[in-house]
Amino acid sequence: METALKLLRSNMRQYGMFIALILIMLLFQFLSDGILLKPLNITNLILQNSYILILAIGMLLVIITGHIDLSVGSIAAFVGAVSAIMMVKYGMPFPAAMVLSLLIGAAVGAWQGFWVAYVRIPSFIVTLAGMLLFRGLTMLVLDGKSVAPFPEGFRAISTGFLPDVPGNWDIHLLTIIVGIVLSVLYLFMEWRGRMIQTRYELELLPVPFFLLKLAGVLAIINLFTFVLSSYKGLPNILIMLFVLIVAYTFVMRKTVMGRHIYALGGNEKAAKLSGVKTKKMTFWVFVNMGVLAALAGLVFAARLNAATPKAGVNFELDAIAAVFIGGASATGGVGTVLGAIIGGLVMGVMNNGMSLIGLGIDYQQGIKGLVLLLAVAFDLYNKNKSA
Amino acid sequence: MALTDVILEMRGITKTFPGVKALENVNLKVKQGEIHALMGENGAGKSTLMKVLSGVYPHGTYEGDILFKGNTCEFKNIRNSEQLGIVIIHQELALIPQLSVAENIFLGNERMKRGVIDWNRTIVRTRELLSTVGLPESPNTVAGSMGVGKQQLVEIAKALSKEVKLLILDEPTAALNEEDSENLLNLMLSFKEQGITSIIISHKLNEIMKVADSITILRDGQTIETLNVKEDSITEDRIIKGMVGRDLTNRYPEREPKIGDVLFEARRWNVYHPAEADRKVIDDVSFDVKRGEVVGIAGLMGAGRTELAMSIFGQAYGSKISGQLYKEGREIKLNDISKAIDEGIAYVTEDRKEYGLVLMDDIKRNTTLANLRGISKWFVVDDYQEIAEAEGFRKKLKIKTPSIHQKTGNLSGGNQQKVVLSKWIFTGPDLLILDEPTRGIDVGAKYEIYTIINQLAEQGKGILMISSELPELLGMCDRIYVMSEGRFTGEVPRAEANQETIMKYMTTTRG
Numbered sequence: 075m076e077t078a079l080k081l082l083r084s085n086m087r088q089y090g091m092f093i094a095l096i097l098i099m100l101l102f103q104f105l106s107d108g109i110l111l112k113p114l115n116i117t118n119l120i121l122q123n124s125y126i127l128i129l130a131i132g133m134l135l136v137i138i139t140g141h142i143d144l145s146v147g148s149i150a151a152f153v154g155a156v157s158a159i160m161m162v163k164y165g166m167p168f169p170a171a172m173v174l175s176l177l178i179g180a181a182v183g184a185w186q187g188f189w190v191a192y193v194r195i196p197s198f199i200v201t202l203a204g205m206l207l208f209r210g211l212t213m214l215v216l217d218g219k220s221v222a223p224f225p226e227g228f229r230a231i232s233t234g235f236l237p238d239v240p241g242n243w244d245i246h247l248l249t250i251i252v253g254i255v256l257s258v259l260y261l262f263m264e265w266r267g268r269m270i271q272t273r274y275e276l277e278l279l280p281v282p283f284f285l286l287k288l289a290g291v292l293a294i295i296n297l298f299t300f301v302l303s304s305y306k307g308l309p310n311i312l313i314m315l316f317v318l319i320v321a322y323t324f325v326m327r328k329t330v331m332g333r334h335i336y337a338l339g340g341n342e343k344a345a346k347l348s349g350v351k352t353k354k355m356t357f358w359v360f361v362n363m364g365v366l367a368a369l370a371g372l373v374f375a376a377r378l379n380a381a382t383p384k385a386g387v388n389f390e391l392d393a394i395a396a397v398f399i400g401g402a403s404a405t406g407g408v409g410t411v412l413g414a415i416i417g418g419l420v421m422g423v424m425n426n427g428m429s430l431i432g433l434g435i436d437y438q439q440g441i442k443g444l445v446l447l448l449a450v451a452f453d454l455y456n457k458n459k460s461a
Numbered sequence: 462m463a464l465t466d467v468i469l470e471m472r473g474i475t476k477t478f479p480g481v482k483a484l485e486n487v488n489l490k491v492k493q494g495e496i497h498a499l500m501g502e503n504g505a506g507k508s509t510l511m512k513v514l515s516g517v518y519p520h521g522t523y524e525g526d527i528l529f530k531g532n533t534c535e536f537k538n539i540r541n542s543e544q545l546g547i548v549i550i551h552q553e554l555a556l557i558p559q560l561s562v563a564e565n566i567f568l569g570n571e572r573m574k575r576g577v578i579d580w581n582r583t584i585v586r587t588r589e590l591l592s593t594v595g596l597p598e599s600p601n602t603v604a605g606s607m608g609v610g611k612q613q614l615v616e617i618a619k620a621l622s623k624e625v626k627l628l629i630l631d632e633p634t635a636a637l638n639e640e641d642s643e644n645l646l647n648l649m650l651s652f653k654e655q656g657i658t659s660i661i662i663s664h665k666l667n668e669i670m671k672v673a674d675s676i677t678i679l680r681d682g683q684t685i686e687t688l689n690v691k692e693d694s695i696t697e698d699r700i701i702k703g704m705v706g707r708d709l710t711n712r713y714p715e716r717e718p719k720i721g722d723v724l725f726e727a728r729r730w731n732v733y734h735p736a737e738a739d740r741k742v743i744d745d746v747s748f749d750v751k752r753g754e755v756v757g758i759a760g761l762m763g764a765g766r767t768e769l770a771m772s773i774f775g776q777a778y779g780s781k782i783s784g785q786l787y788k789e790g791r792e793i794k795l796n797d798i799s800k801a802i803d804e805g806i807a808y809v810t811e812d813r814k815e816y817g818l819v820l821m822d823d824i825k826r827n828t829t830l831a832n833l834r835g836i837s838k839w840f841v842v843d844d845y846q847e848i849a850e851a852e853g854f855r856k857k858l859k860i861k862t863p864s865i866h867q868k869t870g871n872l873s874g875g876n877q878q879k880v881v882l883s884k885w886i887f888t889g890p891d892l893l894i895l896d897e898p899t900r901g902i903d904v905g906a907k908y909e910i911y912t913i914i915n916q917l918a919e920q921g922k923g924i925l926m927i928s929s930e931l932p933e934l935l936g937m938c939d940r941i942y943v944m945s946e947g948r949f950t951g952e953v954p955r956a957e958a959n960q961e962t963i964m965k966y967m968t969t970t971r972g
Contacts, residue, residue: 270845271845273845274845274848274849276845276848328841328842328844329837329840329841329842330833330834330837330840330841330842331840332842333826333829333830333833333842334833336819336822336826337819337822337826337830340819340820340821340822341815341818341819341820341821343815343816344810344815344816344817344818344819344830345819345830346777346798347774347777347798347808347810347816347817348798348830348831348884349775349798349799349801349802349831350830351797351799407819407821407822408821
C-alpha cells in the first residue's frame with residue numbers, strides 16, 4: 075500500500091490530468107444521462123476537436139521553446155481560404171491543392187520564424203501582427219464571402235471513415251482488429267522496455283503495478299475501439315491524429331532534435347554554448363507550427379465544407395489552453411505531446427458535455443476559463459510540493 | 462562574558478527539508494560590535510541558518526530558539542526581522558536594474574508625505590547613505606548601468622537605510638574584483654567602529670583573516686567550532702581543517718608535467734565589441750597551448766579574458782573577428798559553436814547557472830547535451846546508453862547526488878561544476894578552456910576539481926585556465942599569460958611565477 079501511495083505521488087503530475095479527464099467524462103456521462111459516451115457522440119467528439127488537437131501539437135513545441143503563437147487561428151483560416159479558391163474556383167485536384175496549402179503554411183511559418191528567431195522580436199508581437207495580417211488576407215482572398223462546396227474526396231478527410239473488411243458484420247470489424255493489433259504492439263513494447271531495463275539493472279515498476287498498468291491501457295484501447303465499432307468505425311481524421319501524436323511524441327522524446335528543443339526552452343544561453351543552433355531551431359519550430367496550422371485549416375474547411383472569413387476565430391486560445399492544461403510551463407522547457415492532447419481533450423469534452431446538458435455559451439466560456447486556471451494552479455502546487 | 466555582550470544567540474537550531482536534515486542542533490553566538498564569519502563548505506548549512514535568522518523560514522518551520530539582544534524572537538517573515546534591524550544581503554544582487562539608486566534604496570520602505578512619495582527627502586537621504594558607503598554616484602543613476610561592485614555598495618546603503626543593527630553579508634565579494642573587494646572589506650571595518658555588528662559568509666580565507674573577529678565553522682549542518690581570531694592564533698590551514706574535517710596538506714594536487722607538442726595556437730587575434738563597432742576588446746593576441754600543459758590566463762576583471770575565450774569558441778562573442786587559429790599546425794576556422802565542438806574544443810563557462818546548465822533538467826540530460834550524437838544512432842537518442850554514460854561520470858567525477866535523475870538546479874555549486882565538466886569531457890575535447898572553474902566552490906570541492914584538471918592534462922589534453930585567484934593559477938599552471946586591457950602584457954613560466962610579477966603585468970596599461 076505504501077509503495078502504491080509513493081508511486082501515485084511521484085507520478086501525480088503525469089497522471090493527474092489524465093485522471094481529471096476521466097473524472098470529467100464520468101461527470102458529464104452522468105449529467106447527460108449517458109449520452110456523452112454513446113458511440114455517435116464519441117465519434118463527434120473526435121471530429122469536433124481534431125483541428126484543435128493538431129494545433130495543440132504545434133503549439134506545444136512553440137511553448138516549449140519559450141514562445142507563443144497567437145496567429146494560428148488566422149493562418150488556419152487563410153490557408154482554408156486559399157485552398158477553397160484553388161479547389162472550388164480553379165478546380166485544382168485536391169491532393170495537389172493540399173500539398174500547396176501545406177507549403178503555404180510553411181512559408182507563413184517561415185515568415186514569422188524569421189522575425190522571431192533572427193530579428194529577435196518577441197513572438198507575442200510577431201504573432202499578434204500575424205493574427206491581424208492573416209485574418210485580413212483571409213477576407214481579401216475570400217472577398218468577404220464564404221466559398222463552397224469542396225470536392226467529395228477532400229471532405230472525406232474530416233468526414234470519412236475507414237472502410238470495413240469485406241463481409242456483412244453487425245459491428246465494424248476492422249476497428250476491433252485495429253484495437254487488438256495495437257494491444258499486441260503495446261504489450262510487445264512494454265515487454266521489450268522491461269527487458270532492457272533489467273539488462274541495465276534499472277529500477278523496475280513492481281510486478282503488480284506493471285500488470286495493473288498493462289490491464290488499464292489494454293482496457294482503454296479496446297473499449298475505445300469497441301465503442302467506435304458500433305457506430306461507423308474509425309474516422310479518417312483519427313488515423314491522421316494518431317500518426318501525428320506518435321510521430322511528434324517520438325521526435326520530442328527520442329531524437330536529438332527533440333532534446334535540442336527542450337534544452338533551448340530550458341536555458342537558451344546554455345543550449346547555445348553547448349552547440350545547439352538556437353536560432354535555426356526556433357525558426358523551424360515556427361515553420362512546423364505554420365504547417366500544422368495549415369493542416370488544421372484544411373481539416374476545418376473540409377469539416378465545414380466551406381471556407382469562411384470567420385473560420386478559426388479563437389482557435390489559438392483553445393490550443394494554448396490545451397498545452398498549458400497539459401502541464402507545459404509558460405517559461406519554456408517543459409511539456410509533453412501527450413499532455414497537450416489530454417489538455418485538448420479536457421477542453422473538448424467540457425465543450426461537448428456542457429452543450430449536451432444545455433448549458434448556455436456564457437456559462438461555458440466562464441467554466442472553461444476557471445478550469446484552465448485551476449489546472450495550472452494544480453500543476454504548480456504539485457511542482458512546489460515535489461521540489 | 463556578560464550576557465549583554467551577546468547581540469545574537471541562536472540555540473539548538475534544527476531545520477529539516479523533506480528527506481534532508483539541513484541543520485542539526487546548530488548554535489551561534491555573535492558578540493555586540495564584532496565581525497563574525499560563518500564558514501563551511503557548500504551545503505554545510507550557512508545560508509539555511511541565515512534564512513532561519515532573517516525569517517525567510519518562519520518560526521515554526523524549524524526547532525530551536527533565536528535570542529536577539531536577550532529577547533526571544535519568533536519571526537514570521539523578513540519584515541519582522543528587519544524591524545529589529547537584522548538585514549541580510551544575499552549572494553545574488555536584488556536590485557531592480559531599471560530603477561534609480563534612490564528608488565532601489567527605498568523600495569518597500571518609501572519616504573512618504575501624506576500618502577505620496579516625498580522625493581526631496583528620498584534624494585537627500587540617499588545622498589547621505591551613498592556618502593556613508595563611499596559611493597560617488599547620483600541618487601538618480603539607473604542601478605543597472607553600474608558595475609557589480611557599485612551595485613553591492615547600493616545594497617549596503619539600502620541595508621543602512623533600515624537602521625541596521627546586525628548586517629548579514631552572504632558572499633559579498635564573490636562577484637567583485639580585488640579593488641572593489643578591498644573597498645567593501647574596509648567599509649565593514651568602518652561599520653564596526655560605528656558599532657554595527659556584521660556576519661559575513663565567504664569562501665575567501667584571506668578576506669576572513671583580514672576582517673573577522675571570530676569564526677564559526679559549520680560542517681554537514683552542525684556547528685563544529687567557534688574560533689577567536691585575535692586570541693587563538695588562527696591560520697588559514699587551521700580554518701580549512703575545521704571546514705573539511707581533515708588536514709589538507711596541499712591545496713593543489715601534485716602533477717608531473719608531461720608536456721608534448723603544440724596543440725592549439727592563436728595568432729594575431731583581434732575582436733571588436735559586438736555593439737560598439739569601433740571598440741577593440743581583444744588586441745592582437747597570440748598564444749599557444751601544448752598537449753599535457755595547463756596554461757593560465759591572469760588579468761583583472763574587464764581585461765578581456767572571457768571575451769577572448771568566447772570569441773575563440775565558435776565566435777560566441779564579438780564582431781569583426783580576425784586572426785588565425787591552428788590545431789596541431791593545421792589552420793582551423795571556427796565559425797560557429799558546433800564547429801568548435803567538432804574540432805575538439807570545450808569551453809566551461811564562468812557562470813554555471815546562466816550559461817552552463819539547463820537547471821530544470823536532470824544530471825543525465827545536462828551531461829549529454831553537448832554530445833547527443835555520442836549516444837544516438839540515426840539521430841535517435843538511446844536513453845539507456847545515456848543513463849550508463851551519465852552514471853559513469855557520476856562515479857568518475859564523484860558527483861554527490863542520490864541519482865543522476867536529480868535536477869541540476871538542486872545541486873551544490875561544486876557538484877554543478879562537476880556536471881558541467883562531465884558534459885564537456887563527454888564531447889571528447891583536446892583543448893578545454895576553463896573560465897573561473899572554481900568560482901563559488903568550497904575548498905574540498907575545489908581540490909577535487911583541480912584533481913580532475915590534472916587528470917585531463919595527464920591524458921594529453923591541453924588546458925587553458927582563466928582565473929581571478931592568483932594562488933590558484935600559481936598552484937596549477939605550467940605557464941601563465943597575463944592580460945590587461947585586451948592585450949597580453951606578459952608570459953610567465955612556472956619557475957618564475959609569483960604574485961608580484963603577475964600583478965605587475967596585470968596592471969600594465971597602455972603608455
